[in-house]
Amino acid sequence: DKERMEWWSDARFGMFIHWGIYTVPAGFYKGNAISNSAEWIMNKGKIPIAEYEKFAKQFNPTKFNADEFVALAKEAGMKYMIITAKHHDGFSMFDSKATDYNIVDATPFKRDILKELAEACEKQGLKFGFYYSQAQDWHHPGGMGNGWDKDLKRVSSDEYVFEKALPEVKQLLTEYGPISNFWWDTPRQMTKSVVDSLHHITTALQPNIITNDRLGDDYPGDHKTFERHGPKYQPEAKYWELCQPVSGSWGYRSDDNNFKSIPTLIRNLIDQSSKGGNYLLNVSPTNEGILKMEAVERMKAIGAWMKNNSEA
Numbered sequence: 001d002k003e004r005m006e007w008w009s010d011a012r013f014g015m016f017i018h019w020g021i022y023t024v025p026a027g028f029y030k031g032n033a034i035s036n037s038a039e040w041i042m043n044k045g046k047i048p049i050a051e052y053e054k055f056a057k058q059f060n061p062t063k064f065n066a067d068e069f070v071a072l073a074k075e076a077g078m079k080y081m082i083i084t085a086k087h088h089d090g091f092s093m094f095d096s097k098a099t100d101y102n103i104v105d106a107t108p109f110k111r112d113i114l115k116e117l118a119e120a121c122e123k124q125g126l127k128f129g130f131y132y133s134q135a136q137d138w139h140h141p142g143g144m145g146n147g148w149d150k151d152l153k154r155v156s157s158d159e160y161v162f163e164k165a166l167p168e169v170k171q172l173l174t175e176y177g178p179i180s181n182f183w184w185d186t187p188r189q190m191t192k193s194v195v196d197s198l199h200h201i202t203t204a205l206q207p208n209i210i211t212n213d214r215l216g217d218d219y220p221g222d223h224k225t226f227e228r229h230g231p232k233y234q235p236e237a238k239y240w241e242l243c244q245p246v247s248g249s250w251g252y253r254s255d256d257n258n259f260k261s262i263p264t265l266i267r268n269l270i271d272q273s274s275k276g277g278n279y280l281l282n283v284s285p286t287n288e289g290i291l292k293m294e295a296v297e298r299m300k301a302i303g304a305w306m307k308n309n310s311e312a
């Protein structure tokens with residue numbers, strides 16, 4: 001275990017990426033700003049599935065360049081990258097074999113960005129992992145969380161898990177090279193057997209994988225997760241990570257200019273690091289597939305600071 005955790009423990013700094021078709025509405029629905037983080041717009045705006053699906057047809061981030069993303073993360077001094085393979089909205093950001101509701105089959109873009117990033121990370125020597133919303137899925141009729149779509153004819157959550165979650169997780173762990181991390185989220189209403197199966201295939205298929213503490217009740221995972229705010233004192237947990245967005249929202253919203261200052265970000269990195277934890281800093285690609293200038297500037301500044309303050 002200690003050996004398996006070594007690179008992660010030494011890494012201290014990683015890039016989190018929230019990206020999905022919610023970057024099309026970018027925080028606005030029918031002319032209204034929908035409060036909360038951009039990736040929650042389907043839920044907060046009570047958008048029916050048939051309406052939300054239309055965003056996929058407008059998702060065409062042609063300026064996306066995986067090598068540039070990975071190079072920027074490296075320049076910032078980050079050692080690993082974790083991207084949303086599927087968020088709560090249920091849209092798969094890779095060439096999913098379990099559903100056509102995915103980036104290759106349902107968008108004009110037709111590119112598997114996870115494949116591209118996996119290859120770029122391999123090439124440039126960055127660890128690569130996935131965020132996956134295993135319980136909440138507002139698109140599948142057996143997924144957790146969609147209580148607003150009146151046309152949704154519900155099926156059992158087992159059906160959702162066996163048709164979608166398990167096959168997708170399996171695909172992500174077998175077709176994308178070495179996967180360093182699996183970052184589960186919002187473990188709601190999961191049965192013990194489902195959680196066990198997810199845990200089992202993950203560790204069986206990628207024995208060196210590192211997981212967070214959000215798979216299910218009985219699974220502490222390999223590390224604790226702090227969200228948005230770091231711990232005040234050094235936590236008891238040996239392995240932990242603070243995840244935090246560089247601006248206000250995890251996913252891109254057009255009105256989010258709430259960027260943390262460069263000194264704040266550097267201080268946050270030092271703060272977690274000095275208490276023995278990792279800092280997973282989130283960026284939000286736009287609908288064009290690039291980062292806002294403010295985000296790029298910040299990554300470069302952190303990297304420059306690190307360079308100026310390291311030996312050799």
Ligand code: JFZ
Nearest residue numbers: 018037039040088185186227243250
């Ligand atoms: C979850 C997601 O719902 C959100 O969209 C984002 O992906 C974030 C990283 O994770 O949000 C959470 C999950 C857990 C807590 C807070 C927000 N928590 O335990 O405080």
